[in-house]
Amino acid sequence: MDNYRPISKLSVLAKIFESLVSDQLKDFLIVNNILIPFQSGFRKGYSTITAATKVVDDIVSAIDCKESCAALFIHLSKAFDTVDHAILLKRLSKIGMSDNAIERFKNYLSSRYQCVTCEGIKSGEAELMVGVPQGSILGPLLFTIYINDICTNVDVAAHLYADDTIIYSTARSPYEALNKLQDAFTVLQKNLLKLKLVLNSKKTKFMLFTHSRNVQDLPQIITLYNQKIERVSCYNYLGFLLDEKLTFNPHVDKLVKKLRVKLRFYYGNKACFNLKARKELVAATFLSVVDYGDILYMHAAKSVLRSLDSVYHSALRFVTKAEYFTHHCSLYSLSGWPPLSIRRQHHWLIFIYKAVLGLLPSYILVFSFVENNRYNLRSNNSILFTTPAVKSEFGKIAFRYNAPSTWNALQKQLKISTIIPLNDFKLYVAETFS
Structure with missing residues (x-):
């Protein structure tokens, strides 16, 4: 029952209205400079790419200066479903919203009911007292406001993308970096408790980026309840598989495996598509995956990137119906698409x-x-x-x-x-x- 959560039924008209309110709320946040600089979720010009670029840049720069960097990837249990309405409304008031606007948001959050249907049997309805509506337009933005200051008094670097939070510390030694991270983690957990948000200690992980060979007997990262946080060598951060050496080789390897699954589907159903459909299919479902974050994984080893070129060439052969031994330069010419390096x-x-x-x-x-x-x-x-x-x-x-x-x-x-x-x-x- 750990992942048991409601699905919100929202009308089309409600979503249109939410979209209008969302635009006004975003303007309000920008004009009044409400959101912290390192919150990259649901803001114009901000993205997972800019967030990951900033984090990776800080880690690389620390290692270049012969420092160690300890990073903690925070995972919250059912974050959007545990937003306390009373606390959220107080936060809306705190950032300067009018009483009339707050009353409208109170109305938006209240009088929502949930029920369970199992094998055709429907339970009675119960009112939802917490959470923002799943699948709504306003929900993620309201959650962003809700957690805007969770890193207050956290004396290390931090970056947020909606409920994806990373805190990381740098120091001359791995031991010192981990101790700084532990202190910051303790403060962060207390901030989460004030918001009635629940840390998922099993899914929260930490990594250590260092050139130091002295990595024995390092301190553990623990929760307020003395639960140990697992150290990992790779972590999927915002769609990027970060490894502790920042080679991005594991990320590209995983990407290649994902693309090969798509290729099997393409070739298994090739009789269903004409040239235009094949090209649109690959552009939408293959290239979009390859392009995501390529400005970060472009630093992977050349041998690893060549494996990505190989699956790309297979996709081009599917598009053009070229023979297996067709040279890749001919594939680029026939498809009108450049090499991945370009x-x-x-x-x-x-x-x-x-x-x-x-x-x-x-x-x-x-x-x-x-x-x-x-x-x-x-x-x-x-x-x-x-x-x-x-x-x-x-x-x-x-x-x-x-x-x-x-x-x-x-x-x-x-x-x-x-x-x-x-x-x-x-x-x-x-x-x-x-």
Whole structure:
């Protein structure tokens, strides 16, 4: 019964109304600067990609400085279903909502009932006293407000994406990093108790990122109830399988296995699709999976990325109906799709340019772009940025180094002297790297 939760039946009209209210609420949160900077859920310009980029950048930079980083991935039990209505309404009042608006939200949350149907037998109805409606538009946004300050007095780095929370500490030694993390975890748990949210200690995990070989007899991470948190070597964070060496090799291996399942479906049903349908199918269900977060896993070993190329070529053979021994260059030409390395390069350059334009969160912008314009250099009519020093080759995969370094190399070809619209830049990149 651990995963027993209600399914909300919401009318189409209610969802339309919720969408309008959600837009107003988002504007209110932006104008009044309510949400903490490191909450990336349900905000324009924020995404799982920006959140993961920030976290990975911090970890890489710590290791490059010969420090250790201990990270704790928080998992809450039925987070959306345990929101206390009274506490939520108080929080809405605290952020400056009018009494009239709060009364409307109170009405939205109240008078919801649940029942159970089993083998055609329906139970009696019981009123829902907690939780935000599952599948609603307003629910996730209200939950974001509810947990906005759970990291108050948590003296380590933290990042939130809705109910996905990570806290991480850096220090000169693994022992010190874990002790700092434990102290922060204790504070966080007390904050969760105040909100009546329940920590799932079995699904909460911690990882240690370090170059130190002295990793024996390290302290355990424990809960307030003396439950030990398991240390893992890999963790699926926001769809990215992070490994303790940040090679991203396990992530790509898992991705390849997932794509092979899709390939079996494609070839098993190939008689059902014409050329247009095959291309649309692969674009929607294959490329979308490959493209997700490729600016992070692009740092995986070349041998591992070649296995991804192999399944991509199989997908192209399905689309084009080419023979098995058709060269991959011919597959690119027949399908009109570029190699995956080019796709990753396009996505990476566009991500960097969004940072240049200020279209990404502030925690991305501080990486040598907008806020450091006084260091900008102009030579040969090209906009350049300073590249921060790193102490190792590993440090070069950090966004704060890799982004300006890539940009400056790009400028040798593009020589952009003034900021141009994003769509023009996309066209520029597509024409230059095709």
